Amino acid sequence: MTKKEWLLILSSSFLFSAAFPPLPLGFLAYFFLFPLLIALEDASPRRGFKLAYFFGLVSNFLLLYWMAWQFFYGETWVLPGSIGALFILAIYPGVWGWLYCLIKKKLGNWALILAPFLWVGLEWIRSLWEIGFPWLDIGYTQTNYLSLIQFASLTGISGVSLWVIFLNIFFYLLVEYRKNLFTIISVSILIVMLILIPYLYGRKALSEPVSSAKVKVALIQGNIDMNVKWNPRYLHHSLETFYTLTQKAATENPDLVIWPETSAPCYLAYEPFYFDWVKNLSDSLNIPIVLGTDDYQTIEKNQYVFYNSVFYFQPQQGLADKYYKMQLVPFAEKLPLSGKMRVLNKIQLGQANFSSGENYTLFDSPKGKFATLVCFEIAFPDLVRKFVQRNAGFIVNITNDSWFGKTVGPYQHAAMSVMRAIENRVSIARCANSGISMMADPYGRIIEKTGLFERVNLIGEIPLKNKETFYTRKGNITALVSFFLSLVFLVLAKFKR
Template sequence: MSFWIAWINVLVYLGVKNFASSRKVLTYAALILLLFLAPFVSGIKVLNQKTDAKQIDITLVQGNIPQDVKWDYKLLDYNFKVFDDLTKKVPEKVDLILWPETAAPCYLRAEPKYFSLIKSLSDSLQTPLVLGTNDYSVLGQGSYLYYNSAFYFDPYQNNFAVYNKIHLVPFSEWVPYPKILGWLYRIKFGLSDYTPGKDYVLFENPKGKFPALICFEAVFPDLVRKFVLKGADFLVNITNDGWWGKTAGPFQHAQINVFRAIENRISIARCANTGVSMFVDPYGRITQRTKIYVQDVLTGKIPLRNELTFYTRYGDWFAKGVSLLSVLILAYSLFRKVVGDR
């Protein structure tokens, strides 16, 4: 996309620069027209293709819990009650229920009361459920590692599955170069000290496999394609965008998912605490969405992946190739200048 935009701007600049030459202006105009027509024609062809892909029914539960309420331990009962009540309003049987990032704002593994509540809810509805929570592992002698995690409860299994967020937000979920910047922890502005996860976990639903990308992990194309290469049939993105406030942030963050869907030709179900929760089809079209800062329950169907795109298979080779070519051209220009100055 950026390559396409850059070239259109270059051609416009060349057209203006050579405005006195009608032949050159027409040439650049023709190239600009071609750059618009090529993706337009290709897009029409792709969007008109018929598919017989299998589908999965998913419910997104948007609790709209304010930040000051979410992290008040005394209000933990209220947090769970909101999501429990909304989930029980789901009118029909679905294949998967999603709660957002930190829907369980505690170490759920260490909270038997709330852990049992979630497990009982999943069992009673006979529906797998994904939610965000904190987690930890014991290193020994009172030492722990902490994670921003997603738990997958499956009524068909006795155990639950866990994914620990791999790509943490710097200066929010962790501090890079702690030996140099560790003093930042002494400043009380909400820093966490999470450990990045290492495993590319795919949760196994009876209808298909999927990762639970947490928050801004959906921003990173290479991270997402690795999950798809491991066999993901659809993508899930859970997030808490409540700290954005009523700004452009929640909408921009949500739109990033459109690019990941197109790159990998895969559907996405996105569940956000305060919105935007939405479904995105494999062609990047948002089929359903919620408003921000409202409680809502959204149920929809998304098709399962039935192909591997060129990008999924090979990644950012084009971007790397263009970058290398740019470096070579710059080096050659500098070399000619140095030789010419002699």
């Protein structure tokens, strides 16, 4: 690549990366594509792939470096896989660059109109199947601008991503045709409308009252050190920490106590002493407790199926229900397709070899039904939507973000809860071992939140869901339209001489 191309690629990568949390620079997302589009102006499809691939690769290293952070906790096996993932994920923007240049070559400036749909279609594909990783959807850059993204209740995050890319295209056109007065005026009007309409819709939405029915939750942020969390000698210490914090939280009479993912770092159902300890705690306080632990089932002699699990204890009932995590982290919790191809079961990359749950389990509480998603599951809009469709009155997300360390990872992860709340008009209580724990109302407004690496209780009230959104009812129509529209244009480009 030439020096100019390197400069343009790096500029796009830095703008893209700086727009994501925790930096309050989401507006940079409106311009990140501009340098890349300049680099692609005369590029062949093959070169377009190369340029956009390097944009993706640099962006991934800037935004996803936390993937390898477990290396610093002694998990040296994660390094090769994490670096490999950064290279693999860069293929998606690479394909976008290839398709954009292909269509531009055959259909000219129609490529600019199609570019946002191509982008959103590829974001959607990146979320599919067991290898799905929808982490860096460009729509997440806007979670600080609640007035602008309330329309996600209609379109989901895909609509927000589409909106951001269209803004990029229009700003590019302003500069590209700066000598054409008619184009400048027309595009300027489009930009104003593209910002004003979502803003007015958002202001109206934010003025609507939330449900008066509320549930009081206590989020127990134990902040257990990752260096000792899975050491059996520290099991008692870990559970005692949550036990003590829960007793303190109980003085404020919460309706539900929530512990984070793997807060019981053992197979709790097979640890009678600690199982009874949690059960008796729930009984004595007369408060339900939801917590994360591991679980397994015996399918044949010496053959077991393991799950990343959620246990729900009800006063005087003991273990009332359990949920098995459905969307597992690829290559960390499960090797993709290993359940379908036996040969993959023999490959060991240090993954946990969990199995995926199959049931959309809702827990019954005195204040209504709720779903508890585990960690990475909150990144999947359709998964959350299906729980809400089944009448979840609020969503709980438990996670252990300790292995992110003091990186941008926890902030990126927390922003997803804001988007899921808006999409479904449902409150979300997020409990993290080391932070960020928080509560968001159905419009994405943060009610309370903690910092990182604090041992603290977070107690507050969240409104129950009182309406169903278009997105909840119909799903990700925006992504499907984007995908099929892209296919139509690709067919047209193929047959264009």
